[in-house]
Amino acid sequence: LAAVAALAAATRSAASPYAALPSVIAGLVAVVALHVALPSRRAEPAVAPKEPAVRANTNPESEVLATPMTGLAGQVPARRTVLLASSMTAAGAGLAAFGSWNTRALTTPILPAALPTPTAPLGPLPTGLESMVKGISALRTPVDDFYRIDTAILVPRVTVADWRLRIDGDVERPFELSFADLLAMPMVEADITLNCVSNPVGGEYIGSTRWLGVLTADVLKRAGVRPTADQILSTSVDGMTISTPVAALQDDRGALLAVAMDGKPLTAEHGFPVRMVTPGLYGYVGATKWVTRLTATTYAARRAYWSDRGWAERAEVKTQSRIDVPASGESFSSGFEVVIAGVAWSQARQGISRVEVQVDDGEWSPAQLGPDVGEHYWRQWRWTWPATSGTHRVTVRATDGAGVVQTTDVAEPAPDGASGLHTISISVA
Structure with missing residues (x-):
């Protein structure tokens, strides 16, 4: 099993030279533990015991028999053997955990000394409504709270030393970029909300932050994508x-x-060293993490992972709104103003x-709207309601910049949001 x-x-595909170390350590410890816990035994002759079984007491209702242990010596582990085996098992678990930690430490990316300076730095984000409304989503989502959907x-x-980005397929000039090559290109800051297609109405698979990276258009322009291509795989x-x-x-x-989010290099969980961020598209069609290749092709010629599983090939983010506070089912006293946000x-x-x-x-x-960060960024809102007694249903809807009201049609996340x-x-x- 260890092998x-x-x-x-x-x-x-991303294995380091140390990838097998935790399994090897666990296997070696298991061998030692089994050797101690199960010592070799000599075969005993298959003969009937000379002493008959006798009753352990004179109680006629008791069926407990006392059987002599002749021929069984060495087959029942002694207490010290059990304790030793338990200690070895615990030590094995500890060594395996250490090996796993050591492997992560050995393969932790070496980050650049400093992030590149964007060509046109953005000003600080405005103060969000979180300063006024407890429980509302922060205007900028902290990295630790940013949603993750992993396959x-x-x-x-x-590691940045090993990372390469290959641009190929239906292009005039295929080429490859190292991490240093990418950092040398013009850097752009952008405030973008990222949304997962599996997010249900009112769900939490969404986050907003400031990203730093190279325009994908600049990279594709250098490659010269041919007009016959309609898809980048x-x-x-x-x-x-x-x-x-x-x-x-x-x-x-x-x-x-993107190479950074919220002013810091991407974490491994969010796609270090480079990930895609495409405003207006759900993550499964525009936010590849740990990206290493961009291939110009057609939808007819190549199908992606989620396309083979019945999800739409093209999926733009739908207009949505969510109530953060109060929580559904919460109770209040009449005569107070309830803040809904x-x-x-x-x-x-x-x-x-x-x-x-x-x-x-x-x-x-x-409702009162929060600061406007841009069309690709979510917007906070709040509304106060003078509570009246009873059980009430509270609903929210949004209108986009073109004046189109959010649809009331109910649809599940599959196939396009x-x-x-x-x-x-x-x-x-």
């Missing part, structure tokens, strides 16, 4: 493939090959221009 585990670890069982560990270091429309990577939305987003549709809240079947009331209005229930005593 199988070691082979699996060593043959991963890899183990997070790939990539991106490949991750672990073999994951994602398909993105060529137009979405070359237009003015500002798709990035949350976030709304409508990427590639000129942002959010209006958010409205409805209690039960009443009129739609406009959820839709519908987020509704919660609260009670007032």
Whole structure:
């Protein structure tokens, strides 16, 4: 079993020379532990015991028999053997954990001494409504709270020395970039909300932050993508493939090959050293982590991982809104003003221009909007309601920058993103 585990670890695409170390250590410790716990025994002759079984007591209802231990010596581990085996097992677990930690330490990426300076640095983000409303999503999502959807069982560990980005396929000039080559290109800062297609209405698979990276359009321009290509098939270091429309990577939305988020290099969990970030598209068609290859091709010729599993090949983010506070099912006392607040987003549709809240079947009331960071970024909102007794249904809806109101049509996340209005229930005593 240890050999199988070691082979699996060593043959991963992103495996380091130390990848098999935890499995090897665990295997060696297991051998020693088994040797101590199960000492070799000489075969005993298969003869019947000379002494008959006798009753352990004179109680006629007792069926407990006392059997002589003749011929069984050495077959029952002594207490010290059990304790030693237990100690060896614990030591094995500790050594395996140390080996795993040591492997991670040995393969932890060596970060650049300093992040490159963007060609046009953005000013600081404005103060969000979180300073006024407890529990609302922060205007900028902390890295530790940023959602993750992984297809890899183990997070790939990539070093900047080993990383390469290959641009090939239906292009005039295929080429390859090292991490240093990428950092030498013009850097761009952009405030972008990233959204997972599996996010249900009112869900948490969404986050917003400031990204730093190279415009994907600049890289593709250097390669010279031919007009016959309509798809860029991106490949991750672990073999994951994602398909993105060529137009979405070359237009003015500002798709990035990002190297940093929230002012710090990407973490391994979020795609270090380089990941894709494509505003207006769900992550499964535009946010490849640990990206190592961009192949210009067509949707007819190549299918990506999620396309083979029934998800749409092209999926733009739908206009959505979410109630963060209060929590559904929360109770209040009448006579107080209840603060209802949350976030709304409508990427590639000129942002959010209006958010409205409805209690039960009443009129739609406009909410106060938070700061406008840009069309590709979510927008906070808040509304106060003078609570009245009873159980109430609270619903929110958003309007995009073009004046189109969020759809009431209910759709599941598959195949191209959820839709519908987020509704919660609260009670007032």
